[in-house]
Amino acid sequence: MNGHLHPISQYLREAIKIFEELGFDVFEGPEVETEWYNFDSLNVSADHPARDVQDTFWLVDGRLLRTQTSSSQVRYGENHKPPIKAVFPGQIFRNEATDAKHETTFIQLEGLYIDKNVQVGHLFWILQEFFTRLYGPETKIRIRPHHFPYTEPSFEVDVKYRGQWFELLGSGMVHPKVIENMGIDSKEYTGFAFGLGIDRLVMLKYGIEDIRLLRSGDLRFLKQFGS
Amino acid sequence: MKVLRSWLEDYVKIKVDNEKLADSLSFSGTLVESVSTILDEKIIVGHIKDIKKHPNADRLQIATVYNGIEDLQVVCGAPNIAIGQKVPLAQIGTILPEIEIRRAEIRGIESFGMLCSEKELGLGEGSSGIKILPEDYIVGKSLKDYFTSDAIFELEITPNRGDCLSHFGVAREISAVYKTELEDEDIKIIEGEKSDLTVEIQAEDLCGQYYALPIKNVKIADSPQWLKNRLISLGQRPINNIVDITNYVMFDLGQPLHAFDNTKIKDQQIIIRRAKINEKIITLDQNERKLTDENLVISDSEKPIALAGIMGGANSEVDQNSVNIVLEAAHFESVNIRKTAKRLGLSTEASYRFERGIDESGIKKAIFKAAKLIKELAGGEIQTLVEAGLQPERPKVKIELEKINSLLGLSLEKKTVDEVLVSLGFEAEHDWCFVPLWRHDIKIWEDLAEEVGRIYGFDKIDSKEINKTLTPPKSSYYAKEFIKDILIENDFTESINYPYLSQEDLETANLDSSDLLEIANPLQKENKYLRSSLIPGLLKNIAKNPSFDQNLFFEIGNAFTKEKEITKLALVSAGKDAKKKIEAAIENILKVAPIKKDLLNVKELSREELTRFKIKKPVVFFAEVLVDEIIKNVSVNNYSLVIPTNEEKYRYVSKFPAATRDLAFVLNAGIDSSLLRKTILAASDKVLLVEVFDEFTSEKFGQGKKSVALHLWFQDLTKTIDDGEIANLTSLIINIIEQEFKAELRS
Numbered sequence: 006m007n008g009h010l011h012p013i014s015q016y017l018r019e020a021i022k023i024f025e026e027l028g029f030d031v032f033e034g035p036e037v038e039t040e041w042y043n044f045d046s047l048n049v050s051a052d053h054p055a056r057d058v059q060d061t062f063w064l065v066d067g068r069l070l071r072t073q074t075s076s077s078q079v080r081y082g083e084n085h086k087p088p089i090k091a092v093f094p095g096q097i098f099r100n101e102a103t104d105a106k107h108e109t110t111f112i113q114l115e116g117l118y119i120d121k122n123v124q125v126g127h128l129f130w131i132l133q134e135f136f137t138r139l140y141g142p143e144t145k146i147r148i149r150p151h152h153f154p155y156t157e158p159s160f161e162v163d164v165k166y167r168g169q170w171f172e173l174l175g176s177g178m179v180h181p182k183v184i185e186n187m188g189i190d191s192k193e194y195t196g197f198a199f200g201l202g203i204d205r206l207v208m209l210k211y212g213i214e215d216i217r218l219l220r221s222g223d224l225r226f227l228k229q230f231g232s
Numbered sequence: 233m234k235v236l237r238s239w240l241e242d243y244v245k246i247k248v249d250n251e252k253l254a255d256s257l258s259f260s261g262t263l264v265e266s267v268s269t270i271l272d273e274k275i276i277v278g279h280i281k282d283i284k285k286h287p288n289a290d291r292l293q294i295a296t297v298y299n300g301i302e303d304l305q306v307v308c309g310a311p312n313i314a315i316g317q318k319v320p321l322a323q324i325g326t327i328l329p330e331i332e333i334r335r336a337e338i339r340g341i342e343s344f345g346m347l348c349s350e351k352e353l354g355l356g357e358g359s360s361g362i363k364i365l366p367e368d369y370i371v372g373k374s375l376k377d378y379f380t381s382d383a384i385f386e387l388e389i390t391p392n393r394g395d396c397l398s399h400f401g402v403a404r405e406i407s408a409v410y411k412t413e414l415e416d417e418d419i420k421i422i423e424g425e426k427s428d429l430t431v432e433i434q435a436e437d438l439c440g441q442y443y444a445l446p447i448k449n450v451k452i453a454d455s456p457q458w459l460k461n462r463l464i465s466l467g468q469r470p471i472n473n474i475v476d477i478t479n480y481v482m483f484d485l486g487q488p489l490h491a492f493d494n495t496k497i498k499d500q501q502i503i504i505r506r507a508k509i510n511e512k513i514i515t516l517d518q519n520e521r522k523l524t525d526e527n528l529v530i531s532d533s534e535k536p537i538a539l540a541g542i543m544g545g546a547n548s549e550v551d552q553n554s555v556n557i558v559l560e561a562a563h564f565e566s567v568n569i570r571k572t573a574k575r576l577g578l579s580t581e582a583s584y585r586f587e588r589g590i591d592e593s594g595i596k597k598a599i600f601k602a603a604k605l606i607k608e609l610a611g612g613e614i615q616t617l618v619e620a621g622l623q624p625e626r627p628k629v630k631i632e633l634e635k636i637n638s639l640l641g642l643s644l645e646k647k648t649v650d651e652v653l654v655s656l657g658f659e660a661e662h663d664w665c666f667v668p669l670w671r672h673d674i675k676i677w678e679d680l681a682e683e684v685g686r687i688y689g690f691d692k693i694d695s696k697e698i699n700k701t702l703t704p705p706k707s708s709y710y711a712k713e714f715i716k717d718i719l720i721e722n723d724f725t726e727s728i729n730y731p732y733l734s735q736e737d738l739e740t741a742n743l744d745s746s747d748l749l750e751i752a753n754p755l756q757k758e759n760k761y762l763r764s765s766l767i768p769g770l771l772k773n774i775a776k777n778p779s780f781d782q783n784l785f786f787e788i789g790n791a792f793t794k795e796k797e798i799t800k801l802a803l804v805s806a807g808k809d810a811k812k813k814i815e816a817a818i819e820n821i822l823k824v825a826p827i828k829k830d831l832l833n834v835k836e837l838s839r840e841e842l843t844r845f846k847i848k849k850p851v852v853f854f855a856e857v858l859v860d861e862i863i864k865n866v867s868v869n870n871y872s873l874v875i876p877t878n879e880e881k882y883r884y885v886s887k888f889p890a891a892t893r894d895l896a897f898v899l900n901a902g903i904d905s906s907l908l909r910k911t912i913l914a915a916s917d918k919v920l921l922v923e924v925f926d927e928f929t930s931e932k933f934g935q936g937k938k939s940v941a942l943h944l945w946f947q948d949l950t951k952t953i954d955d956g957e958i959a960n961l962t963s964l965i966i967n968i969i970e971q972e973f974k975a976e977l978r979s
Contacts (some may be wrong), residue, residue, distance in 0.1 A: 008720035008784065009727050010876055011649050018713065018873040025873075028701035030469045031709040036731070036790050037762070052567040054587050056295050062759065065750040066794070068761075072315035090701060094709065096731070096790070102755050109759060110730055113764040118698065124643040125685065130695035150261035150686040152673075153388035158682035160690070161263075176638060177546065180679060195639060205879050218885060222727045223943065224771030224780050231720075231876040 010231035012207050013112050019093050020114055020203070023138045027131070027232075029116065030055050030091040034077025036098070037068055040151035042076040047155040048185040059188030060100040069099035075155055078198060081117065082187025085142045087194050088120040095204075105215040112203040115205060119179065119189065125158070128176060136164050151175065156198060166209060174201045235402050237383040238486070243403035245417050250383045253406070260409045261686045262396060263388040267645055270354045270465060272328065272379035276300070276320030278347070279371045280313060283935075285548045288339040295347065297321055300372020307336075307343035312361035318369050319362050320348040322591045328352055330464060354461060355379060384465055392673035394588025398486030401670070408655035408687050419600045421607070423616045427500070429558065430622040434505040438528045439540065440592065441621035442562040443599050444502055446494055448475065450612035452552055459609070473610045474550050474557060477602050479581075485599035486670075488582035490538060491802045496548040499533035504540065504562075504620075511536060514577070515543040515634060528564060540585040541569045544580055561599035563592050566672075591670035593623055603829035615890060626659075626666040631662075632677040639681050641693055652687045653680065660684070662797070706871065711863035712788050714871045715801065715821060722817035724784040726802060729769030731790065733761040740766040740844050749792045762792040766802035767854050771845045778848050779890045779945070782807040784814075802856040806849040814853045825862040832857045880913055883905055883920055886947040890920055891955075893962055897939040898974035900934045907939045911946065911972060915965050918953065921945040 007141035021031055034042075040051075049056055062070040071077075074093040081091055084225045093115040102109050118127070129148065144164065150160040156177020163170045181191035204219055211230075213219070218226045237253075239342040240246065254264035278297040286292035286307065291501050295306050295313060299321060299460040313319065323345045329350070336343050350358035353375070369378060387402065407414035427446040433439050454460075455476040463470050467884060470476050470938040478489040494500075507513075507523035513536040514520050525530065529536035537548035539855060540566035550557055567588040575580050596617075598705045631653075633646050640658060650660040667674045673682065685693070695965035734757050738745055749762040763769065766787045774783045783806040791800045798873070805814040811834070818832050828979055837845075837852040897908070933939060946953050946961060969975050 006724075007723045007925070009725040010716060010720055011726040012878075013728060014713070014716065014726060015878075020877050021709070022873050022875065025338055025703060026705050027698070030704040031707045033707075033709060034559065037797050051571060056568065057345055059757075063752045064753045071750075084264055088699070088701065090704075098757070100753060105432075106853060109732075109756070112728075120699070122638065123698075124639060124641040124696060126693055126696035127692070127698045128691075129693065130697050133695055134691070147259075148690055149259055150682065150690060151263070152261075152392045154392075157676075157678040158685050159691075178678070181676065188592065211878075213882060214884060220730055222729060222769070222776055223885060224777045224783070225890055225920055226724065227725050227727065227949070228923070229880070229882055230727075230878055231285055 007228075009227050011219075011227065012211065012230040013203055014025045014196060015231045016203050016207050017112065017114060018129070018133075019139065021092060022202075023135055024092045024116060025135070027091055028039065028080055032077060032091050032093055033095050034071075034074065034080045034093065036071055037064065038076045038095055038113060039068055042079055043069055043071050043073070046183065047075050047181045048180050049154045055156070058130060062098050062100045071095075072099060073097055073200065075198070075200065076114050078117045079103075079183065079187055080188060080232045082119065082184075087189060087198070088118075088228065090118050092116045103194040105217065108204065108216045110220065112201055114203055115198065115200040117179070117196060117198045118193050119187075121194060123178075123197060124196045125197075128160075128178065128199070131197075132162055132174065132176065132199065133191065140164070140166060151177075153177055155180050157181075162199075171209065176200070233391050233397055235385050235388050235399055236386060236462060236465050237385065239399045239462060241404065242409045243400055244410075245382075245412055246406065247410075249638040250385075254385065254907045256409050257385070257387070257402075257405065257731050259689075259691070260405060261390075261555055262393075262405055263389055266384045267386075268384050269318055269381040269499070270384065271376050272322070273374050273376055274326040275320055275328075275348065275353065275375045277305075277365055277369045277373050277375065277378075278319050280315055280317045280319060282287055283313060283315055286339060286341060288341070290304070292339065294341055297345070297347070298371060299323065302623045304344040305342060306345045306347060307338040307361070308347050310347065310349065310360075310365070313347065318365040318367065318371065322346045322348050322352075328354070331530065345776050351457065354382070354465075355735045364950070372557055382465070391588060392691065394585060395486065395670035395671065396590060397585050398484060398589065399687075404645045404657065408652070410489050410736045411655065417601075418503060419597055419604060421614055424613050427615040427618070429494075429500045429502065431502045431618045434503060436621075438506070438565045438568045439504045439621065440563040440565070441595055441623060442502075442504055442619070443560070443595060444618045445559040445599050445603055445619075446556065446615040447559065447603060447606055447612045448556050448615060450557055450606060450610040451553065452550070452554055453610065456609060464506070472550070472552070474554070474606065477605045477609065478559070480605070481598050481602045482581060482585070484590075485594060485598045485601065486585060487595055488541065488585050489598060489602055490544050490582075491550045491558040492537060492544070492558045492560065493550050493554040495554075496643065497532045497537060497558065498535070501533040502558075502618075503533075504527060504533045507536060513539060514546045515539055516546055516549060517543065518546060519580075521576055522587045526568070527575075530560070530972070539572070539576075539578075540564050542573055542576075543580055549600060557612075558714050559599055559602055561595045561602075563590060563595060568821055589670075589672035591668075592977055593669040593978045595623075602834045616739060626668065626669055627675075628664050628666055629674060629680060630677060631660065631665055631680060635677055635883060636681040636684060639678065640685050641696060642688075644684065644688070648688070649680075649684050652684050656683060656809040687718055706868045708859075709865055710868040710871055710873070711866045712859060713873055714866060714868050715825070715859075715862060716786075716788065717874055718820050718824065719786045719817055722784075723813060723822055724786045724805075724817055727770060727773050727787045729766070729773070729787060729788065729934050731756070731792070732759045733763050733768065734758045735760055737768055741771075742816070742841075742844070743768070747782055747793050749794060763795050764791050765856060766800050766939065767804065767856055770802055770804040770854070771847065771852070774804060774849065774852060775846045778885050779892060780807070781848065782809065782893075784812075784817075799859040800856055801862065802854065802858050804852060804854045806847065806852040810849075810851050810853050814855065818855060820898040821862065823866045827861055827865060831861050880910070884949060886922075886949045888948060888952040890945045890947040891953055891958055893946070893958060894925075894941060895942045895944060895966065896926070896978040897969055898937055898939050898978055901936050901938040902931055903973055908940060908942065908969065908973065911968060912942070912965050915968055916961055918946050918948060918957070918961060919944060919965075920947045
């Protein structure tokens with residue numbers, strides 16, 4: 006057999022399998038999104054500098070290419086009743102000039118858990134559990150407070166990988182406004198969400214030197230993985 | 233944003249070292265990206281062994297300085313050096329506060345470094361001569377080992393925390409984390425006589441408070457060295473005492489300030505108003521800005537004199553001849569400043585702070601502090617403060633103790649919660665707290681929970697296992713992965729291509745743009761349209777891989793038209809057995825997904841298309857189908873995700889082309905061919921890939937024997953690999969395989 010699975014698909018399978026075992030559904034939303042799903046529903050208002058953090062591809066028709074798969078979280082929340090447990094793999098986009106370290110196109114995996122009485126401790130548990138299952142029982146993580154408009158409190162997560170700390174994941178307790186925008190009562194339910202960039206994890210794992218190789222279609226590259 | 237440790241220490245006692253401080257800040261929400269010291273490590277103790285006169289300059293000397301390893305020739309202008317002295321030597325590559333040391337030729341003599349004065353080192357004010365070091369200092373050691381040097385912290389301030397864009401703001405965070413006192417100075421000035429200056433806020437929705445303070449008879453000069461040093465450390469260029477003081481107070485307290493030349497304000501009137509449509513102003517950067525009625529300006533009776541909150545006007549600039557000035561401190565509404573700054577493409581330190589929200593209770597304090605510094609450093613007579621607008625009331629948020637504890641999974645007492653909030657400047661009153669006017673991000677009890685969590689310490693929160701639930705039915709994601717497995721078994725390799733098309737791509741693929749989704753603001757020409765089919769991308773993949781005699785690709789991805797976004801599956805095949813391979817793959821898909829065969833028709837690329845895509849292979853076949861058509865008939869409830877293992881280390885792909893060779897061996901049928909692959913890969917790092925393409929037993933090889941045929945790809949990371957080297961590598965590999973596996977090369 007000389008066919009090869011793309012290293013990104015391979016990594017996604019590894020990650021998704023862990024969440025599958027923890028009872029998470031898998032949902033993929035559209036890549037072309039409305040401003041509502043990509044920004045406003047996630048508490049990123051047009052007037053706030055938080056929007057500048059992401060360079061967005063706007064379409065001529067007023068829609069955009071999603072800058073995160075969180076838009077799919079809102080869509081999923083609209084159509085499901087809590088308890089909600091799902092992960093969201095998918096392609097996301099940034100309007101950037103590309104080089105060995107900068108890309109326009111990435112694969113992200115986000116997760117969402119909404120139920121009664123979901124706490125910060127539950128989020129910490131799943132983060133530790135995920136990285137332990139992915140990298141082994143000795144894996145250490147550390148959690149730093151951060152800011153994302155769609156979560157409150159928000160965290161960045163560093164993972165010690167091969168002796169070095171890497172900032173690998175963003176997460177937090179879903180902002181009550183976002184929960185309301187899913188049509189769910191935020192007084193009754195709380196939840197957590199997290200997101201990780203798969204491209205970066207793949208590059209770290211193999212020591213890939215140029216991010217553009219992932220989408221190069223170069224068989225010298227692709228045939229080194231997943232046979 | 234940069235902050236200086238010594239500057240923070242103006243407001244808070246710091247008892248820990250730089251590393252510990254950086255950790256505390258990072259784990260309470262202010263990420264420290266880097267810490268650097270002012271004193272560069274490359275500045276060492278040097279020993280003067282010899283001094284000669286410079287042949288071409290009377291005032292210069294040529295010193296021979298020993299750095300612990302070798303003697304260096306250094307040209308020096310200071311008269312106070314002597315043989316035998318120990319001196320600070322900045323070697324080539326050193327970065328001093330104001331310059332970088334490079335190898336230089338000074339009046340015809342080469343110099344390999346610089347001897348430094350106290351001032352040049354950023355250690356003090358002394359600039360008259362080289363700083364002579366004590367006798368017992370060890371030659372070659374870094375000066376950092378002897379002097380405590382100030383440290384610069386580079387911080388990432390998230391957009392919600394405008395209050396941390398100043399030394400005072402960061403000091404407040406430190407005081408809350410370490411539970412130490414924040415020294416909040418109470419600044420008083422003595423206001424003098426009343427002036428004729430008037431202030432009128434016409435655009436009340438865009439300007440909440442405005443303070444103007446006239447100061448007469450100031451003396452414009454350079455700032456003192458301590459002030460210059462602080463600004464330089466933050467990467468700012470000193471200009472003159474008045475401008476430097478307004479900048480200094482902004483980095484100190486977070487309040488942007490501006491100074492006007494009072495004689496240039498017509499009729500002594502300051503009016504804060506919307507610009508007139510097409511009104512123009514030349515800003516301090518000498519650019520003419522055309523305004524609309526959405527932009528806020530500071531105007532005199534006649535013309536705009538500043539773009540409010542962003543940049544001053546050239547027509548009212550403080551220059552060397554200014555004598556009477558007006559200090560401005562105000563609150564401008566964030567959204568409006570952001571819109572104007574974005575529209576004009578003009579982002580400044582001031583606009584950055586107004587966009588994120590300033591301390592609406594600290595504006596007067598800032599203008600007084602600046603006035604006090606001006607009085608000290610530039611003289612002058614402070615007149616009466618002119619005020620307009622009002623400081624708003626502090627908003628109130630209910631402290632939902634039970635909910636905060638529940639969200640954090642803690643059982644904190646009300647007292648503990650109150651203490652955290654008070655340390656951050658909140659005022660707690662029973663179940664409510666008043667939010668300080670510098671915290672624009674606190675609106676709901678969840679925001680308070682974050683404050684409590686980050687100061688109390690998230691590391692004190694235990695993790696809690698989540699409820700086990702049943703795994704839901706497998707979604708379409710699994711069905712797509714199942715289809716991928718079938719294609720991989722049929723030798724097809726998965727490609728993930730960009731979903732964009734350039735104008736050039738449209739021409740190559742002969743596509744009409746009328747139905748394509750177009751990107752309005754691409755930075756690169758490659759990102760003009762979104763693909764409506766996966767085929768053009770896969771054909772480009774074929775064109776890119778001439779060193780492979782067989783190209784089999786597939787992709788599952790989204791395609792777009794103006795009407796809809798759909799997920800497609802596409803296959804392409806080229807080269808050896810192209811038709812047979814694609815037909816076999818499709819047949820195997822149809823076995824698990826019984827759909828009408830004509831939905832997955834195989835087509836052949838025309839000769840003309842081959843040319844347009846620059847494909848060298850003679851025949852190319854392709855097929856494309858909606859993924860939904862296939863997976864709607866596929867059951868995946870028993871499918872489990874297959875995770876391949878990659879045992880070999882990833883090898884860098886060379887910029888230079890790869891070369892291929894085929895080898896076939898006869899060996900014992902019991903030997904796993906993957907073992908052959910691994911052995912060959914281990915033989916040399918110039919072997920990029922090894923692929924088994926044929927494996928069979930036959931009578932003619934003898935009892936229990938088989939033939940294994942392999943493709944080998946060779947590359948060199950530094951050049952195109954040549955035939956001679958390939959021949960050497962091949963014979964090396966043949967040798968190894970023959971010996972290790974008792975194999976025989978088939979000719």
